[in-house]
Amino acid sequence: MSPRNDATERQVQAARPDASTWLAANAGSGKTRVLTDRVARLLLGGVQPQHILCLTYTKAAASEMQNRLFKRLGEWAMLDDTPLLEELTDLGVPGEIGFDRLAQARTLFARAIETPGGLKIQTIHSFCASLLRRFPLEAGVSPQFTEMEDRAAALLREEIVEDFAAGPQAGLIEDVARFVTDTGFDKLTAAITQKRSLFAQPLEWSDLLQRFDLPAGFDETALLARVFLGGEVELIQSILPALTESGGNNAKAAAKLAAFNEARLIHLPMLESVFLTGKGAKEPFTAKLNAFPTKPLREGALADRMPQIEAFMQRIETAREQRLALVAAQKTAVLHRFAAAFLPEYERRKQLRGWLDFDDLILRARQVLNDPAVAEWVLYRLDGGIDHILVDEAQDTSPDQWDVIEKLAQEFTSGEGARSGVERTIFVVGDKKQSIYSFQGADPQAFDRMQEEFGRKLAESGSKLWDSTLEYSFRSSSVILNLVDILFENRSDAGFHKDSQHRAFKADLPGRVDLWPVVEKVADAEDGDWTDPVDRPGARHHTVILAEKVAQSIKDMIERGETIPEDDKSGQFVRRKVQPGDFLILVQRRSDLFAEIIRACKALHLPIAGADRLKVGAELAVKDLAALLSFLATPEDSLSLATVLKSPLFGWSEQQLFDLAHRRKEQFLWAALRNRAEEFPETLSVLNDLRSQIDFLRPYDLIERILTRHDGRRKLLGRLGAEAEDGINALLSQALAYERTDIPSLTGFLVWMQTDDLEIKRQMSGVGNRIRVMTVHGSKGLEAPIVILPDTGKRQPPRDAEIMLDGGTPLWKVSADASPNLISQAREEARNREENERLRLLYVALTRAKKWLIVAAAGDLGKDGNSWYQMVEAAMDRAGAAQVPGTDIRRLSHEDWNAPPLIDQPNIVVQQIELPDMFQHPAPDPVAPAGTLSPSDLGGPKALPGDAGLDEDAAKLRGTRLHLLLEHLPAAEKDLWPELCARLLPDIHETDRHEILNEAVTVLTAEGLQPVFAPDTLAEVSITAALNGQRMLGVVDRLILSESEVHVIDFKSNATVPDRAEDCPEGLLRQMGAYAQALAQIYPDRSIRTAILWTRTARLMWLPHDLVTDALARTQIS
Incomplete structure (x- = not known):
């Protein structure tokens, strides 16, 4: 090995x-492999x-990890010794691997699945x-708590705010409303709940002042006292005529200063704008000493007042930071007061409903x-x-x-x-x-x-x-990894260490990195026809041009048979033609470029998987269904009805809708439609059916009725394509989520769905041979032979978080221009973290590529060199990128791209299957299965005439109890029989139990009956056999087997016992005959004898064979 x-x-x-x-x-x-290997080795251990x-x-x-592990364990269960030994050795199992270890490995799959807890x-x-x-x-x-949907959480937060505004907390809501708009409440409450643990401890005003570097007890009065020493209003009023008369900037300043008629805090921002430099100055927000007013006034008409004016300017400069800090502290104090009231109420209402959020x-x-x-x-x-x-x-x-x-x-x-x-x-x-x-x-x-x-x-x-550390990449070509190492060489703040290197496991795998030229902005890009949509860029917009370039390039590659290298798993490389599924297009965010790329690919009829995330409310199929639901809830909603009629659900033409709407005399479109019912019978049939159900069906069931009974799903998919399936299913899922947390109603569900923020994530790992377009965040864990990064230009910095942090203390954000030092520092730290994360995002994007990385950009790149495009360009320059001959593309390459041999990929042929004739006709009605016979249900009386025993149900219950004792008592010692009887019959009266026990003891101890209960006899034996072509199933009380005979004994507890076998009730003889016939089939070489043991008299009565077979013959079996 x-x-x-x-x-x-x-x-x-x-x-x-x-x-x-x-x-x-x-x-x-290969970290996922390491994880699964470790779990497998733990199980082996x-x-x-x-x-x-x-x-x-x-x-x-x-799911991926579990699938991989179960796949491996399942393969082990089926492998022969030699390949399984190789598998375990490759896994790293130490020591000698014997047959016991191999046998153990084969059982792991079953253990992993069947073990309780698993x-x-x-x-x-x-x-x-x-x-x-x-x-x-x-x-x-609550043990039955429900995990809240995001929409349910948003509605609950909104409900609390509304209740606060209408109740004792109205003053608090007014304080918060000074800083937010109506929509801002949702963002604020969402941020508070996300950071709820940081609000656990109350923040005292004194601590807040200290954090903002303000003196203890500092307030508006103290601030005003530092700025206005007295006489400032008169001073300013006295210089206004001179400022106005001199014109220019002096006159503009005078116009502002004219409003200063009282020493109040609200005037300070205006005074700062006049007397302090702006944010773009060399020394921003400093007093305009020797700069205001203009020199002629300073040295002329206002010369005697300049010392007072300049002293006032300096006090305003000094107080500016304190003013900003005080305002920010007051705003943050409102935040903490609101959180202190909101969070307990949020928790209380969740607790009442049995909800937990994420x-x-x-x-x-x-x-x-x-x-x-x-x-x-x-x-x-x-x-x-x-x-x-x-x-x-x-x-x-x-x-x-x-x-x-x-x-x-x-x-x-x-x-x-x-x-x-x-x-x-x-x-x-x-x-x-x-x-x-x-x-x-x-x-x-x-x-x-x-x-x-x-x-x-x-x-x-x-x-x-x-x-x-795992440094080897089993995914990417070395040219891509070298680019990554160069690009992030000096980025330790973002987590890239100098000694961290990337090594390509497939060192000889050919690879490419291409840098396309930037698509420049066009001055009149938005000029177009007046009929063009206003919510999408014009045809000459740089994002549209780049999107079309990306789509056309992909199409050209596929059509001209562009090839890519591939590992054939034998250590050699081959080439094959590119396919749509080889392309992964990654963007930083779902912007216009994202939508335009999807639109451009569809326009060229390229197979594309669509967006990786869908806004449920923005999907056309969902809009059509929502419009129908809105009409059903409010028939007077003519706009929703018109929308539905034009949708694929009903497929009306523009002319049909115009004729109905334009010619109507009624106020509402629904009334006009009903008055012309004979012209639109199908439409009226569907709408009337749905309207008749809205008071009885939950939202989910109503939507399913639209989609299934009225063929809505097929109609929507037929018009909108397979992508509409995800939106439809998301709507159904939301209906179920709504019903889990609210009392179901149609109007309630429509309110639930009134949001543009509801998104669903589509799984893009199994989309087949289609182009994938997604954000870099969504691509985590994915890979592709060819990755295109078109969204690498200048990006506007993200908006500030609603709540900033200073050492774990929540601060309510203020605008950049109104930020004191504390919040400016918090903002700067947040920006640094975001910039570092943006670098890590670029790392993730680059390392999705296996063989070919393409980087493009459109529009402004910025001047700081920090756009992704500029960073990649600089790294490629250092790596020695060269111009591709005959193009404006710059390229880094490794090995000879076209050296591996080209292999032909078999065409996928869809086999046409001819259906057998049996599928051309309706299936016949299924044959009813034959019933199962019981020997005790073959008819005939079970007791002698005049038997004055218990009624039938009571007799059966008594017989069952007695049978239970006769089954179990023989296996126990005689002195334990009373105790065992009490355990077997715990729920009956002591007198009845004693009576049944005495009868059982009499039978068990009767002379001559000991062989019936001998240890080698069989009790309660189930037998099955064919009886007149039907299946018979019965239970024999006692079965005694010998080499030549089979004795069948059945216990009967009848109150009246016959003297002779011939006098036995007909039903009992038929039952014994059935036993005899069944056992004759099971033991054809033995003699079958039947007997009844009468428990009342402890007497065993043998039944002649002919007697029971004749009784069975008289049975009418249908």
Whole structure:
């Protein structure tokens, strides 16, 4: 067996199941394989599946990992010894692998599936949800809590704000409303709930003043006292005539100063605009000493007043920072007062409804694991079930999530835990360079922090945390990786270390990096026909030109048979023709360029998967269905009805709708349609049916009725294409989500859907042979042979977060021009973090490419050299990029692209299947299955005439109880029979139990009946056989087998016992005849004898064979 290469050896060492490991993995280095290898080796080491916990970042990652693991374990179950031995050796299993180990490996698939609890491969949120459901009392949540949809959370926040505004908190809402618009409340409350843990401790006004570097007790009065010493109003009023008369800037200043008639705070911004320099000045916001007013006035008419004016200017300059700080502090104080009222109410209403939102899952789990009253108990119970923790995508783990993981691993790092003698490990894998989800709370700095923390704690407990790195990329060509190393060489702040290098596992794989020329802006790009849509760029807009260039280039590559190299898995490279599914187009955001690329590809009839995320409310199919629902809720809504009639659901022409609307005499379109019912019978039939159901069907059922009964799904897909399926399904999912959290009603659901923010994520990993277009964020974990980056130009800095942070203290943002130093510093730190994340986003984008990377741009690139295009261009210059002959494209290349041999790809032929004739006709009615006969139901009386026993039901119940005793008592010692009887018959009166027990004891101890209950006899034997062509199923009370005979004995508890066999009731004889015939089929070489044991008299009555067979013959079986 050949030795492992360096890349594989590093993976094997990283997957060691006996060592706690912290693994830094470059993009494409096979971290998912390492995770699955480690789990497989843990299972091979005898670890039970339920003792392993794998935490992933996304559901898709959890599904991918589970699928890979089950695929491997399933293959092991079917492999012969030699290939299985090779698999385990390649996996890194140490020592000699014997037959027992091979046999064990084959059972792992069944163990992983069948073990109670099974393998826990799930997201951190899913794990926390299961934790809360397991310990609801300790967590203080309902055991049947519902996980809130984002829309439900938004509506709940809106409901609270509205209730506050109409109640005792109206004053607080007025204070908040001074700083936000109507729509701003939703953003503010969303930001507060996202950062709710930071509002846990109240912020005192004195602490806030100190944080803003203001003196204790500072307020508006103190500020005014520092600026206005007295006489300032008179001073300004006295200089106004001179300023006005001199004209120019002096007169403009006078116009502003004319409003200054009182020493109030609201006048300070105006005074600052007159007396201080602007933000673009060399020394911004400083007093205009020797600059205002103009020199003639300073040295002439106003010379005697200049000392007072300049002193006033300096006081305004000094007070400006304090004014900004005071206003910002007051605004932040309002934020904290509002949060202090809002968050408890938000939690209370969620608790009443049994709801938890997405963040609650983490926060509640963290709370229960940190609660001194219950934490040890919960950890003990969990500790008994988890021995090995694996964390994937650790760079995107938030501090709150790390807190949960740290608590779960607490016993790992501090002692033996709930079960001694068990080896326990933690495995963490991540890559700081790929941390791009700060908007979801990810903190890349925590990756290093937690590594130090776990390393220290493990060292204190006598263990070690191994530090490992995966540098080899199994994905990308070396030319792409070299570009990445050059581009990020001096970017340590963003997580790129100088000693971190990328190595290509396939060092000889040909590769390309192309840089297309920038599509420049056109001055009159928006000029066009007046009929053109106003919400999309014109035909000559640079984004449209670039989008069309991208689409046309892809089409040209496919049509001219452009080839790409490919690994044929034997160590050799071949070439094949490109296909649509080879292209992955990545953008930074879903802007006009994103939409234009999809539109351009569709215009050229290229197979494209569509957008990776859909705004549900913006989908045409959803708009059509929503319009129909709006009409059903309000028939007077003529616009919605007109929309529906023109939609694919009804397919009216423009002329039909015009004729109905224009000719109508009625006010509403619905009334006009009903009056012309004979012209549109199908339309009226559908609408009337739906209107008759709106009071009885839930929204989901009503939509399903539209889609299924009235063929809506087929009509929408036929007109809008297969992409409409995702929007339709999302609408149905939203209907179900709404019904889980609200009392279902059509109007309520329409309110629920009134938002443009509701998005669904489409899985792009299984879209088939189609072009994919998505954001870089959405491409995480994906790859493609050819990656195109068209969105690399200058990007406007993102808007400030609604709530900024200063050392963990929430601050309410203010505009840049009105920011005191504290908020300016917080803003600058946030901008630096965003810039670093943008660099990491570029890293993710570049490393999606396997063989060919294409970089393009349109419009302005900026002058700072920080656009993606400029950074790639600079790196390509350093790497020695050359011009492609005959083109304006610059290229980096590695190896000879056209050297590998070209292989032909087999054409996919759709085989036409001829259906057999049986499928051309309706299937016949199925033959009714034959019934099952019971020997006791063959007719005839079961008791003698005049039997004065119990009624039929009571007699059957007594007989069943007696049979139960006769079945079980013979196997026990006689002195235990009363105790056993009490356990077998616990629910009957003591007198009745004693009576039945006495009868059973009489039978069991009767002389001559001991052979019936001998140990070698069989009790309650089920038999089945054919009786007159039908299946018979019965149970024999006692069966005695010998080499030549079979004795069939049935117990009967009749009150009246016949003296002779011939006098037995007909029904009992037929039953015994059926037993005899069935057993004759089972034992054809033995003699069959039947008997009844009468329990009332403890007498065994043998029945002549002819007697029972004749009785059976008299049975009429249909």
